[in-house]
Amino acid sequence: MKIKRLRALALASATSVAALAGSVANAVEIEYWQYFFDARVTAMEQLIEGFEAANPDITVKMTHFPYADYRTKVAAAIPAGEGPDVVQLFYGWLNDYVEAELIQPLPADVFPADRIDEEFFPMVQAMKEGDQYWALPTAVRSLALFYNERLMEEAGVAPPTTLDELMSAAAAMTKRDGAGNITQVGMTAGMTAQDHHWWREGLVRQMGGEPYLDDYKTVNYNTEAGLKALEFYTNMFMGDEPVTAIGFMDEPQAAFKAGRAGMHIDGSFRIGALADIRGLKWGVTELPANAEGERSNYSSYWVNAITTKAEGEKYDAAVKFMDYVTSDEAMQIWLDVVGELPAKPSVGMTEKNANDPVFGPFIRGLEYAHTTKFADESGQRQLMVEMVERMQLQGMSAADSLAQAAEAEQKLLDAYYTK
Amino acid sequence: MKLYRDLTIRQKQIAWAWAFLAIPVLFYGVIRFYPTGNAILISFQDWNLLGARTWTGLDNYQKLFADPVFWKVFRNTFVYLLLGTPVSLVISFVVAYHLDKTRFLHGFLRMLYFLPFMTSAVAMAWVWRWFYQPVPIGLFNNFLASLGIPQINFLNSTTNALPAILAPAVWAGLGFQIIIFMAGLRAIPKSYYEAARIDGVSTWTVLWEITLPLLKPTIVFIVVFSSIGFLRIFDHVYNMTTQNPGGPLNSTKPLVLMIYQTAFNSFDMGYAAAQTVVLFLVLLVVSLLQLRILRDR
Numbered sequence: 001m002k003i004k005r006l007r008a009l010a011l012a013s014a015t016s017v018a019a020l021a022g023s024v025a026n027a028v029e030i031e032y033w034q035y036f037f038d039a040r041v042t043a044m045e046q047l048i049e050g051f052e053a054a055n056p057d058i059t060v061k062m063t064h065f066p067y068a069d070y071r072t073k074v075a076a077a078i079p080a081g082e083g084p085d086v087v088q089l090f091y092g093w094l095n096d097y098v099e100a101e102l103i104q105p106l107p108a109d110v111f112p113a114d115r116i117d118e119e120f121f122p123m124v125q126a127m128k129e130g131d132q133y134w135a136l137p138t139a140v141r142s143l144a145l146f147y148n149e150r151l152m153e154e155a156g157v158a159p160p161t162t163l164d165e166l167m168s169a170a171a172a173m174t175k176r177d178g179a180g181n182i183t184q185v186g187m188t189a190g191m192t193a194q195d196h197h198w199w200r201e202g203l204v205r206q207m208g209g210e211p212y213l214d215d216y217k218t219v220n221y222n223t224e225a226g227l228k229a230l231e232f233y234t235n236m237f238m239g240d241e242p243v244t245a246i247g248f249m250d251e252p253q254a255a256f257k258a259g260r261a262g263m264h265i266d267g268s269f270r271i272g273a274l275a276d277i278r279g280l281k282w283g284v285t286e287l288p289a290n291a292e293g294e295r296s297n298y299s300s301y302w303v304n305a306i307t308t309k310a311e312g313e314k315y316d317a318a319v320k321f322m323d324y325v326t327s328d329e330a331m332q333i334w335l336d337v338v339g340e341l342p343a344k345p346s347v348g349m350t351e352k353n354a355n356d357p358v359f360g361p362f363i364r365g366l367e368y369a370h371t372t373k374f375a376d377e378s379g380q381r382q383l384m385v386e387m388v389e390r391m392q393l394q395g396m397s398a399a400d401s402l403a404q405a406a407e408a409e410q411k412l413l414d415a416y417y418t419k
Numbered sequence: 420m421k422l423y424r425d426l427t428i429r430q431k432q433i434a435w436a437w438a439f440l441a442i443p444v445l446f447y448g449v450i451r452f453y454p455t456g457n458a459i460l461i462s463f464q465d466w467n468l469l470g471a472r473t474w475t476g477l478d479n480y481q482k483l484f485a486d487p488v489f490w491k492v493f494r495n496t497f498v499y500l501l502l503g504t505p506v507s508l509v510i511s512f513v514v515a516y517h518l519d520k521t522r523f524l525h526g527f528l529r530m531l532y533f534l535p536f537m538t539s540a541v542a543m544a545w546v547w548r549w550f551y552q553p554v555p556i557g558l559f560n561n562f563l564a565s566l567g568i569p570q571i572n573f574l575n576s577t578t579n580a581l582p583a584i585l586a587p588a589v590w591a592g593l594g595f596q597i598i599i600f601m602a603g604l605r606a607i608p609k610s611y612y613e614a615a616r617i618d619g620v621s622t623w624t625v626l627w628e629i630t631l632p633l634l635k636p637t638i639v640f641i642v643v644f645s646s647i648g649f650l651r652i653f654d655h656v657y658n659m660t661t662q663n664p665g666g667p668l669n670s671t672k673p674l675v676l677m678i679y680q681t682a683f684n685s686f687d688m689g690y691a692a693a694q695t696v697v698l699f700l701v702l703l704v705v706s707l708l709q710l711r712i713l714r715d716r
Contacts, residue, residue: 072683075468096686100469181554181564192662247575249556250549251662260555378684382663389667393577 028317029059030310033084034302035070039272043337050333051324058317078102078307085310085318086325089135091301092374094127098134103305105132110319119344123299123371135305136326139340142299142365143194143202145288146256146264146274148173149281151184155262159285163206163232166263166288170236170243173262186243188252188264189236195252196384197298198265198287201370203229206290216373217417222406230398234391246392256282267300268362271339286361299369301343335359341366375416383409455699462692469686479693488669489677489694496650496674496701498581499588503649504642507589507596511641514593515600516630529597536594544658547587548574551659574659577670584671588655592648596641603637604630643709650702651675674698 032048034040041064048060063084065073071093077083079102089097097103113131116124120136127135145166147159155172158165170186177183189195200221204211209225212218221229237244249255256264257277265287274282289295304325310318324330331342335353341363342348348363356363374380387405390396396404426434462479466472483489518528535543550558551573560570573583607630615625631638653675657664664680665672674694682691 068683071686072468096467096469100467102469177554177564179564179567179569181560181570183555190662245553248553250552376685378680385663385666386668393575393667 027057027059028313029061030085030314030317030321031083032060032062032086032088032321033074034062034064034088035067036064037067037269037338039338043334046333046337047325047330050329051321054324055317055320058320060321075100075102078309081309083309084307085314086304086321087307088302088304090377091126091135091137091303091371092377094134094303094305097305098129101308103134104308104310105129105134106136106306106322107319108132110323111136119346121299121343121345121348121366123301123369124343126371126373127303135303136322137301137303137343138325138330139334139338140299140301140343140366141267141269141340142297142362142369143198143265143267143287144284144361144365145286146266146270147283147285148256148259148262149283150259151262159283160263160288161285162293163288163290167236167243170262171241174241174243182242182245182248184260184262185245185248185255186262187236188248188255188261189233189244190246190252191381191385191388193252194266194298195233196381197300197372199229199233199384200372201298202287202296203232205296205370206294207232212372217413219406219410219413222403226402226406227399230387230402234388234398238392246388268339268341268359271358284358284361286365295365295368297365297369299366299371301371375413379412380409383412458692458695460692461689462696464689464692466688467686468688472689475689479689482690483693483697488672491669492665492672492674492677495581495670495672496652499585499652499673500646500649500705502582503585503589503652504645507592507645508638508641510589511593511596512600515597515604516626518597519601519604529601532597533594535591538591540591540654541658543587543591544655548659551583575667577668580660580667580671584656584659588649588652591655592645596645599637599641600634603634607633639709639712643706646705646709647702650698650705653679674701 032044034044041062044062048062052059074083074087074089078087079100087103089103108131111133113128113133116133116136117128121140123140124137127133127137145159151173152159152169155169157169157172160166160169166187173184173186174182175184191199200211204221204226207225207228209221209223209229211221211226213220220226236242237246244261249258249260252261252264253266253270253273255261256266257274257280259280271284274280287295287297304322306315306318306322326343328342328344328347331344331347334340335342335347339359341359342353348354348366354360354363383405387401390401390404391398423431423434461472463474463476464472465475465478514532518525518532521528549556552560553570553572553575554560554564557573559573563570572579574580611629611633612625615629620628650673652673656671656673656676657679660666660671665676675698678691678694678698681687681694
């Protein structure tokens, strides 16, 4: 009796294994890799579901890693033939991947360059070589000014629209204890967060400068405008009446989340993290304009690309998947779930999205945004951090510190581009 | 099979010995020596992890010796060593010496000292990082402010940051050193102390003439062990300065952190490998020197 049951069980499992093998043989499975960020993973799961429903013969397997290991793992896996067929990359890494032959260009029949030029925001053209695109984003990011509504109300100020208003609003919201120690900042500051982008592409341009020349290969901020921008920035915490402090509550976004900061400049990706904070009432407005009403913003994006590993039917499936993740439908899902902005004006600039109280300021910011082409983003950010530290901790003059930063960054860029 | 049968007993023993040794030898070869050799090779090359490796000769080393950041970091590494090792040695000896004489709650006290050693360095570094924050969240500065004393910039300072980071690192290592010292103290034969007491020698003389000389092997062990630890300090520094690792202005950056950043932020593997080779040489020299001192005995 026992043996019979066992035999039946063995038979059943054998047939189910066979059935499983049969269905796998019919379907193409492609692998998709991205780094781990909760909302991005959720959004991609939804996209994969939608894609598989429309293409029942293709399955997509998503793998994700912590951001810290992401680049190393991708680099190690693709040459070994182990990695993804479609991979997500930061736009600044593209050159390295193209040079190392880790990704292949998108086919021109499905992704004609002239159509993409027309449909996507112009910054995406950095991904183009000749008349072929190497990679395309689903979403783009820009900066905006978050403000704490309760603190604004308490201080009796309105969300600022110009840099002067920014400073006076920040001053009104700054609180000190009896000894003069700051206990609440009007505005967060720290080049380690997003401020280095605001300084480069925002403040320097608004002071009449051009931070880089020659397609971001030549540093150009060691000028009158750059100096004004640096002085404006450091004046926030080194002036006679500081409205902020570097390292206040450890991190800028932590101070804002805790309700101890009146205003905070950050990217659209912060929306999701702030949405769930209890007791924090916040709003968003565009980055403040200069006295002439000029605004400037920074935008960046992550792209998807097809790796050189994808061949034959996997390549065809990867192309279909790429087509889907860059569709209007995918962009709207990404906006709703992650809070990152659609890469096509036709989706982003809809009446509803552009006037959305939260997404609107970011989407409007895209129109006057610049995308820095980094050679080594963390290295270049570090130079901005040190530029401020030399002034604050070593008493160096703004002009000297600026010159030193410009020289160091030029050296870094030269080393990268002459390779 | 015939070949094996013809061997003498001695030869068979050797064959078996090598058969068993093969596993660790293979393991060391693949896990230790091959990567070490490879790292030395990469230090003469240019490689960004993605592209091809190109031969650049001594370029990486020339760049290294001309890099002011490297010398700053080199200095920091030795400050960690020269400050951390004696301070932790003295504190752990004093604690062990007195703990050894204490009977009251002896086990409990020993456990309290050992606890930080078992705690995750990352968790500890973050707690200390918050202790050091300025008003309104920093424990130390809140205390100072409540007494009306001006705040101290612990981490955001080029002079205070390194000692501030070193303090929890020393504290974390104390437990282990105390246990080793206590074992060393227990190993000293009681008869020496009895003889000294009969001769009416003072406590200080007993300490200088009996306890410390007989503890020398223990002291050498702890010095070697903690020196290597401080030369390789990383997790405390990295976690207490994450947004600006090794900052401000590289004032807390040890060599290991510089290697990590060069390799995995800038993806300049050749340059990172050159730094690693230098660290290897430093560790080798320091260890050899200390072993020499041990042999003098």
